[in-house]
Amino acid sequence: MIDNKFKHISDSQVVINELMLPSHSNFNGKIHGGYILSLLDQIAFACASKHSRAYCVTASVDTVDFLSPIEIGELVTMRASVNYVGRSSMVIGIRVEAENIQSGEVKHCNSSYFTMVAKDENGKSIAVPGLILENDHDIRRFVKSIKRNKMKSNRKREFHETDFSSKEYLHILEDHNVKLL
Template structure:
């Protein structure tokens, strides 16, 4: 299997934000942007792997600035890390006002995608061919994201199940929840 560079599979999708995408305050719904992120992550991962890919997790979705109706939103996705069957896709989103050309960085996130073969089994993906120091930094960043994601899942899986009623109530004692009915 031949390794592929991030440049090979880098994908950009640009879409006009229309009124039906907006909430009551005229800003674009976050769910619309998440759907577009999923599309660009799929396209990027599929280009790298040569296979159908599925989303298995989303990390670090951040909404820095609102997107307005009438703006053009460009989502650029790049493979930053590969495992045996998975890829972490970094996504950078910016919007542009068509009349002025003014751009703003609105969102960033990471999607973990897994390649599937024709019988829907996980399948190996090509290695990532690192061509410069920035790509190397992103690869190490992706490795840390994967490690953090696994640690978070492990903590959540073992943490809550190991609590009895008393410890659950204690964990919530300083929080804004009313447990008087329990």
């Protein structure tokens, strides 16, 4: 019997490989970060849609850490997994590696977390299946997503504070490269 209320993480994982071409490069001869972001959004969509069996939209890009540049001619592999599920949202964790296909050297280039939301045909958010956590690694990724969500909520709240007075925060500027007029 298939349980549609919960899914294994492996049921929704997606892997893509793409050879990096000169047309993907920036003026410095490295692969353009915007191109990588586009691929990240595509794989996050595929992973979230596979998990929810619904159309999904990108709600936020929580973290994108560019760790190492990607060179023209390298084979990029992106691995996406559902790290966390809420009622209608999912956090998709993506690991990007680039392989020099001549030497076989593989480097970790990027780690990213996209929050995706499942939608129905009318654009309304819909419930997604829960996750079956099978080991400590799965639990750690789920808990880290909860912590990132809390930090994101705190950032949103602080950003929208209306009682901001610059005089209260002047001490924060002391260690930064600014000049007050």
